[in-house]
Amino acid sequence: MTAPLLDVVRLKKHYPLPGGMFRRGPGSVVHAVEDVSFQVPSGGTLGLIGESGCGKSTTAKLLLRLEDVSDGAIRFDGTEVQRATGPQLRAYRRNVQAVFQDPYSSLSPRRRIGDAIAEPLIAAGELTKEQISERVAELLRVVGLREDAANLYPHEFSGGQRQRIAIARGIALRPRLVILDEPVSALDVSIRAQILNLLQDLQERYGLSYLLISHDLDIVSHMCTDVVVMYLGRVVEAGSMKAVRRSPQHPYTKALFSSVLPAHPDRRPERIKLLGPLPSPINPPSGCVFRTRCPHAQAICAEQVPASVDTGVSRAACHFATPAAVS
Amino acid sequence: MSKADAMAAKVLPLMPEPTPSEPLVEVRDLRIQLRSRDGARLLNVVNGVSFPLHRGRTLGIVGESGCGKSTTALALMGLLPGSARVAGGQVQFAGENLLAKSEKEMRELRGAKISMIFQDPMVALDPLFTIGDQLAEPLERHLKLSGAALRERQVSLLQAVSIPSPETRLGQYPHQMSGGMLQRVVGAIAIACNPALLIADEPTTALDPTAQAQFLDLLARLRDTYQLALIVVTHDFGVTARLCDDVLVMYAGSVVERGPVREIFDHPRHPYTQALLAAIPQAQEDRQGRLRTIEGQPPDLARLPQGCAFAPRCPNVRPKCHELPPPLREMGDGHVASCWRAGEV
Numbered sequence A: 001m002t003a004p005l006l007d008v009v010r011l012k013k014h015y016p017l018p019g020g021m022f023r024r025g026p027g028s029v030v031h032a033v034e035d036v037s038f039q040v041p042s043g044g045t046l047g048l049i050g051e052s053g054c055g056k057s058t059t060a061k062l063l064l065r066l067e068d069v070s071d072g073a074i075r076f077d078g079t080e081v082q083r084a085t086g087p088q089l090r091a092y093r094r095n096v097q098a099v100f101q102d103p104y105s106s107l108s109p110r111r112r113i114g115d116a117i118a119e120p121l122i123a124a125g126e127l128t129k130e131q132i133s134e135r136v137a138e139l140l141r142v143v144g145l146r147e148d149a150a151n152l153y154p155h156e157f158s159g160g161q162r163q164r165i166a167i168a169r170g171i172a173l174r175p176r177l178v179i180l181d182e183p184v185s186a187l188d189v190s191i192r193a194q195i196l197n198l199l200q201d202l203q204e205r206y207g208l209s210y211l212l213i214s215h216d217l218d219i220v221s222h223m224c225t226d227v228v229v230m231y232l233g234r235v236v237e238a239g240s241m242k243a244v245r246r247s248p249q250h251p252y253t254k255a256l257f258s259s260v261l262p263a264h265p266d267r268r269p270e271r272i273k274l275l276g277p278l279p280s281p282i283n284p285p286s287g288c289v290f291r292t293r294c295p296h297a298q299a300i301c302a303e304q305v306p307a308s309v310d311t312g313v314s315r316a317a318c319h320f321a322t323p324a325a326v327s
Numbered sequence B: 001m002s003k004a005d006a007m008a009a010k011v012l013p014l015m016p017e018p019t020p021s022e023p024l025v026e027v028r029d030l031r032i033q034l035r036s037r038d039g040a041r042l043l044n045v046v047n048g049v050s051f052p053l054h055r056g057r058t059l060g061i062v063g064e065s066g067c068g069k070s071t072t073a074l075a076l077m078g079l080l081p082g083s084a085r086v087a088g089g090q091v092q093f094a095g096e097n098l099l100a101k102s103e104k105e106m107r108e109l110r111g112a113k114i115s116m117i118f119q120d121p122m123v124a125l126d127p128l129f130t131i132g133d134q135l136a137e138p139l140e141r142h143l144k145l146s147g148a149a150l151r152e153r154q155v156s157l158l159q160a161v162s163i164p165s166p167e168t169r170l171g172q173y174p175h176q177m178s179g180g181m182l183q184r185v186v187g188a189i190a191i192a193c194n195p196a197l198l199i200a201d202e203p204t205t206a207l208d209p210t211a212q213a214q215f216l217d218l219l220a221r222l223r224d225t226y227q228l229a230l231i232v233v234t235h236d237f238g239v240t241a242r243l244c245d246d247v248l249v250m251y252a253g254s255v256v257e258r259g260p261v262r263e264i265f266d267h268p269r270h271p272y273t274q275a276l277l278a279a280i281p282q283a284q285e286d287r288q289g290r291l292r293t294i295e296g297q298p299p300d301l302a303r304l305p306q307g308c309a310f311a312p313r314c315p316n317v318r319p320k321c322h323e324l325p326p327p328l329r330e331m332g333d334g335h336v337a338s339c340w341r342a343g344e345v
Ligand SMILES: Nc1ncnc2c1ncn2[C@@H]1O[C@H](COP(=O)(O)OP(=O)(O)O)[C@@H](O)[C@H]1O
Pocket: A015, A030, A031, A032, A050, A051, A052, A053, A054, A055, A056, A057, A058, A059, A281
């Protein structure tokens, strides 16, 4: 087995709550990311899934070094980068790029597309002007746009084309890992398919690794080699995509996949309904954070944080997960 | 009847049902033009949409963005933008043509007999008012409720949409609730005055899978309990499969295909429908498998091709397709398709 490209170890992000009208007492914080560990395999795609507010985007921001970690380690290619500064941070940032849901918000309306794509190349300061415009033309071709698109403005493109532009910008510096946060959520089915195919082509061509955040579990299943399931800031299950989809081990993962709508009226899987509301990340439940909505919760679930158990299928953080038989 | 159904049934008396054989809604050859936002061009946004809809039944309207789904829905609500012109057709609702009604008459119907739910619950909700105030508005306006009767109805409506501790929730503001919960509040407002027709435009697009599944359950339950005629506008075939009896597929403002949901999924006749279905990533598909795509882009609505609007992108195109628009042809069992080659096997 090859070493993982990215190794995330017990990552934490706590946001202190501001004082004032809604003060909830000193020291109260949002537990946005709590003890999160996972690995992105080299050349693979890791899916990060879970309901809104479970900490997916915060995790992405920590990995992109847009926010500082509260605790834990981020190892990229064997080197710790969570506190890197100066040239080391710059080198890391070249290697780890991002594509977000809404390319419109990340493209300035008054800047030509060519300039937007050139921006990271100019900032890197390694290429001449001619080399940069050649590279921009090449990138446009690679993502399936015409070279003369460089002279146009964002509003002259459709949503799918803008996402292609964002991808071109994301891969401009030849990164090794691209973080995709809901990259196709705003797109129509057929355009979505084009972008997903493009992402797979680029992965093959450049040996890219992806971290894919999406609430569309069919897309995650289609794209990912591995998956991490988060709930209220914590990882509840992680493993190979195929295995987890076929046989989820954690009760939350089971409920999550059971809510996927099959694309046929005659396929109606049994849905597992979660009890009650999603608790607040300011006061997460003691022990297992999922226990307040879990159909199988027992006394122990309120007392101890469950350790992650190797079930043979995946690793699941549940007191009642069955460990794999030792062979 | 489940507890929730019983609860919901208690809320409202049913509107007397018309003879079941007669559709509640009958849209005939609806045509709408819109002036483009820069004012320079006239867009043919809806080009001859027809469908019947009975009470207790659900029609899904699917198609890529910009194909005219929302404009069709807004025409039924009498909420077309000022730049719109109805170029032809009828919207029959309980025997009357809504397109012939005045704005005043439509205001009486909207929120009372016809309601609509939008993708973003905050379109319908005002952040400055409590949930209770917002629920009270249609009840006071259309049903003239007040005092204890109003309060009782507010509470039972929140119960009908499965919102726990309704008394507490009535005093809360939108920001105190999750997206899924807010969409259910919008659902409660939409059914407040016992409508016969409910239109939901991408109602779950902004929700998580778990919240989405719950909200679709709710819509199905409300439809069954109140015998609502339900129109669901969506680009998600999963939503269609879950909820709809019939499906209407739109392309560039035209109906390319319409029929019973199983027919559409199992025997799609139009190449556009076939392509859309093939583009969905399926769970069981191999990771390496590439998704099917539809090359090209929808046509400019200001200059539609003279033949079939899909012809420039169609894999099965024939010379005739570029010359004449194909009529909607009966395929049997209420399944119609507008393709010159739909009859071929
Ligand atoms: N800057 C911030 N300050 C305070 N709380 C935040 C901040 N960013 C995110 N959160 C909170 O952290 C939690 C996780 O959010 P996020 O990572 O955006 O979730 P997801 O992407 O899974 O929807 C949420 O409860 C969110 O409200």
